[in-house]
Amino acid sequence: MTNKITKIGNIDNGIDGSEEYLLLTDSVSGYLTENQAWDYLHPLVYRDTNDAGAYFCHTVKTLQKTDNQVVCIVYHQYNV
Secondary structure (H helix, E strand, O other): OOEEEEEEEEEEOHHHOEEEEEEEEEOOOOOOOHHHHHHHHHHHHOEOOOOOOOEEEEEEEEEEEEOOEEEEEEEEEEOO
């Protein structure tokens, strides 16, 4: 699976962090599922912390767009 990541946009939620919208495309095999997209992207963005005020990222949500494209929402948050 060869993925291309295209940034669609970002929503700043202030102290609550932000939502990053990405489009993953597999143009080689022509087929990409939501599970494959999550398996690919989650390890790239995952961050964990217990420190007050520190950045963390646990959640990636996916939405199938076409047979080879998945929209992903990455939730960036701060431990407050």
